[in-house]
Amino acid sequence: MRLTRYFLPVLKETPAEAQIVSHRLMLRAGMIKQASAGIYSWLPLGYRVLRRIEQIVHEEQIRAGHIPMLMPTLQSADLWRESGRYDDYGQEMLRITDRHGRDMLYGPTNEELITDIFRAHVNSYKDLPLTLYHIQWKFRDEIRPRFGVMRGREFLMKDGYNFDLDKEAALHAYNRHLVSYLRSYERMGLQAIPMRADGGPIGGDYTHEFLVLAETGESEVFYDSQITELKFGDRAVDYDSVAECRAVLEEFTSRYARTDETHDEAAFHAQVPEARRRSARGIEVGQIFYFGTKYSEAMGATVVGPDGARVPVHMGSHGIGVSRLLGAIIEASHDEKGIIWPEGVTPFPAGIVNLKQGDAAADAACEGLYGALVARGLEPLYDDRAERAGAKFATMDLIGLPWRITVGPRGLEKGVVELTSRRTGESAEMTPEAAVDRLSQIYVAL
Ligand code: ATP
Ligand code: MG
Numbered sequence: 001m002r003l004t005r006y007f008l009p010v011l012k013e014t015p016a017e018a019q020i021v022s023h024r025l026m027l028r029a030g031m032i033k034q035a036s037a038g039i040y041s042w043l044p045l046g047y048r049v050l051r052r053i054e055q056i057v058h059e060e061q062i063r064a065g066h067i068p069m070l071m072p073t074l075q076s077a078d079l080w081r082e083s084g085r086y087d088d089y090g091q092e093m094l095r096i097t098d099r100h101g102r103d104m105l106y107g108p109t110n111e112e113l114i115t116d117i118f119r120a121h122v123n124s125y126k127d128l129p130l131t132l133y134h135i136q137w138k139f140r141d142e143i144r145p146r147f148g149v150m151r152g153r154e155f156l157m158k159d160g161y162n163f164d165l166d167k168e169a170a171l172h173a174y175n176r177h178l179v180s181y182l183r184s185y186e187r188m189g190l191q192a193i194p195m196r197a198d199g200g201p202i203g204g205d206y207t208h209e210f211l212v213l214a215e216t217g218e219s220e221v222f223y224d225s226q227i228t229e230l231k232f233g234d235r236a237v238d239y240d241s242v243a244e245c246r247a248v249l250e251e252f253t254s255r256y257a258r259t260d261e262t263h264d265e266a267a268f269h270a271q272v273p274e275a276r277r278r279s280a281r282g283i284e285v286g287q288i289f290y291f292g293t294k295y296s297e298a299m300g301a302t303v304v305g306p307d308g309a310r311v312p313v314h315m316g317s318h319g320i321g322v323s324r325l326l327g328a329i330i331e332a333s334h335d336e337k338g339i340i341w342p343e344g345v346t347p348f349p350a351g352i353v354n355l356k357q358g359d360a361a362a363d364a365a366c367e368g369l370y371g372a373l374v375a376r377g378l379e380p381l382y383d384d385r386a387e388r389a390g391a392k393f394a395t396m397d398l399i400g401l402p403w404r405i406t407v408g409p410r411g412l413e414k415g416v417v418e419l420t421s422r423r424t425g426e427s428a429e430m431t432p433e434a435a436v437d438r439l440s441q442i443y444v445a446l
Contacts, residue, residue, distance in 0.1 A: 001348065002370075003383045003395075007044050010395060020216040022330035023148030025339050029399045031326070038145025038153030045399060046326065048347035050156065053325050054135055056187045056344065057158045064180040064239045066131040066160055071113050073137050077103035079112040083298045092140045106139035111295050111317055114161045118313070119301040125165045128303065128313070131173055133160030135322060147216070150283065150327040158320040163296075163313045165305065170290055170314035174206060175245035177288045177318040181210055182232040182252065184320065185285065187446070189342020190329060192285050193227055194253050198261035199289070206290035206316070209259055211282030214331040221282040223257035224272045259284075283328045290316040339400030340422050348381040349373070349443055351401040353392045355408030357384060365407050365417065365432060372436045378443055380405075397422065403442070405435050 009030040018024040026032050031046030042050055058068060074096070080086035086093075086105075094106040107113065114132060122130065135158045145153050162173035178194060185192035192210035199207050211221055213228075230252055238244050256271045258264070259282075268277060296302065296312035305311045321328075333340045341347065350373065354366045366382060373380045381401060383392045389408075396404050406418040406427075416429040419438060430438070 001379060001381050003381060003385055006381070008395075008399070009043065010398060018148065020147050020150070020327075020331070021334055022150065022216075022327040025330055025334060025398070025400075026148055026326065029339060032149065038142060038151070040149060040152060040154075045347050049326055049341070049345055050323060052345045052347070053188060053322055054156075054158075056184055057135060057320055057322060060180045060184040060187070061133055061158070061160065063183075064131075064176050066133050066176075066180070068134065069132050070134045071107075071110055071117075071136060073106055073139070074104050075107045075110075075113055077105055079116055079299075080105065083112050083115075083295055085112070092142065094139045094141050107136075108138055108140045109157075109317070109319075110134070110136075110159055111161065111315075112299070115295045115299045115301045115315070118163055119299060122163070122301075123303060125303045125305050125311075129162065129164045129169055129173060131160055131162040131176075133158060133318075148327055149323045151218070152323065155321065156323040158322055160318045162316045162318070163301075164315075165303070165311070165313065167290075167292065167314055170292075170316055171206070172242050172245060174288055174290045174316050174318075175242075175249045176239050177316075178208065178252070179232075179237050179239070179245050179248045181286055181288065181318075181320065182248070185210065185212075186232050187344045188325065188329060189344050190285070190325075190332060191228065193221075193223065193257055193282070195221055195223065195257040195259050195282075196253070196262050197259050197287060199291075208253065208288055209284050210286040211259070212285055212328045212332055213280050214283050214328065215281055216331055217281035217283040219282045219284055220260040220263075220279065221258070222260070222263045222268055222277075222279050224255040225276040225278050227252075227255045227257050283324070283331065284321070285325055285328050286318075286320040288316065288318045290314075334400070337394070338398035341400045341402055343402050343442060344446055346402050347399070348401050349378040350380045350403040350405060350439055351396045351399075352380050352382040353389070353396060353404055353406045354382070354384060355389050355392075355406060357386045359409050361412050362407055362409055365412055369405060369407065369417070369432050369436065372432070373439065376436065376440045378439055403439060405432075407432075 011028045015027045032040045035041050096104040138157045139154050164170040192212050194208040197207045197209040293312040302310040302312050352366050354362050356362045370382050402422050404420045417432050418427050419435045420427040
């Protein structure tokens with residue numbers, strides 16, 4: 001993409017309404033624009049990152065054997081009356097009446113809709129296990145939408161639902177989700193720690209929230225510092241193996257890590273030596289939940305079991321806050337100049353800065369680099385504006401592309417360009433071909 005042909009409305013001023021750094025930077029970098037309270041338009045740069053995150057979520061869910069689909073945003077109230085949640089949900093639910101006077105709602109989540117699909121089409125235990133998911137906009141009429149996309153009213157969520165014959169199988173689905181979430185967050189350059197959460201009125205130990213540690217997080221968390229040393233890495237896990245998935249769950253959840261809802265000071269002290277006890281703030285970027293037969297019983301989602309009798313299926317639901325993740329990633333990765341995108345989610349793999357637009361050699365070198373990167377599947381953002389170098393560097397630093405190639409007449413006389421890491425600030429001179437090779441190596445490894 002050439003910057004002169006792009007739409008990147010960066011702001012010079014720091015917007016007064018933004019209280020936290022990720023919100024400020026997303027506005028300044030021209031990624032989002034508020035449409036109304038808690039509702040945002042995704043401008044081209046923000047949209048590119050949102051799509052990258054979605055893509056990682058899709059790839060990892062499909063790898064785990066979960067099946068993508070798409071359910072609508074608007075739902076009929078009738079299904080929610082069946083589950084009993086229409087009245088329970090309260091004012092967070094946006095209720096709408098259509099022209100025929102029918103009660104509708106903008107879905108805050110999809111347990112009812114998916115259970116309705118399941119009961120209409122699945123009849124036998126032989127069709128299990130089954131996990132369906134989608135990535136769709138949700139609406140929750142949050143009393144205090146704030147922090148930009150972190151707590152929106154309209155937000156993008158991945159929500160997946162597993163259907164299994166019994167508790168044991170459903171817990172394998174739970175573990176599979178935990179593994180796939182760990183992989184997903186790491187690919188996004190994030191450490192998200194599974195913490196034991198509150199099962200709400202349904203209770204039970206089978207729910208974990210994934211938290212990214214950040215001062216601006218809305219959750220208070222307590223954990224054993226050893227947990228921050230765990231890495232999923234690029235290990236291969238067989239998602240069909242009950243033992244392998246359970247081993248990952250045990251590895252990542254055996255140490256003390258809880259949100260304030262489940263925190264137990266006495267247990268914390270008994271389990272964790274003082275030097276490793278931490279209390280901090282965190283951003284919830286996902287949650288997994290096994291809830292048994294709550295919806296299947298209320299809504300008659302049963303299958304014929306091996307012995308011929310109908311039994312309600314065991315279910316769980318599993319969510320990732322796709323749009324919130326942009327804020328969480330920026331909170332975890334920025335400096336005073338702007339965003340620092342991890343390579344896994346960056347809107348463009350690299351930026352090209354032409355120090356002397358209009359100089360024949362510089363222009364030709366930039367065009368050459370541009371074509372070579374595109375040919376490797378690495379579409380760069382080429383700052384081809386007739387601006388001063390300082391302004392170009394400031395824009396690149398603000399929007400946070402992990403790599404910058406700087407091209408100028410002086411370097412070209414020696415046959416070199418400069419490759420600079422946004423994260424470390426380190427630069428190296430090399431031929432344009434070497435810079436392209438270097439970037440290919442970095443991105444192919446992801
Ligand atoms: P919270 O406690 O932050 O209100 P939640 O526990 O009600 O969230 P879930 O139902 O678990 O949310 O939804 C799954 C994921 O969707 C959450 O882990 C979070 O990342 C994201 N999410 C929830 N509410 C919002 C929101 N208002 N804006 C953006 N993302 C959200
Ligand atoms: Mg939650």
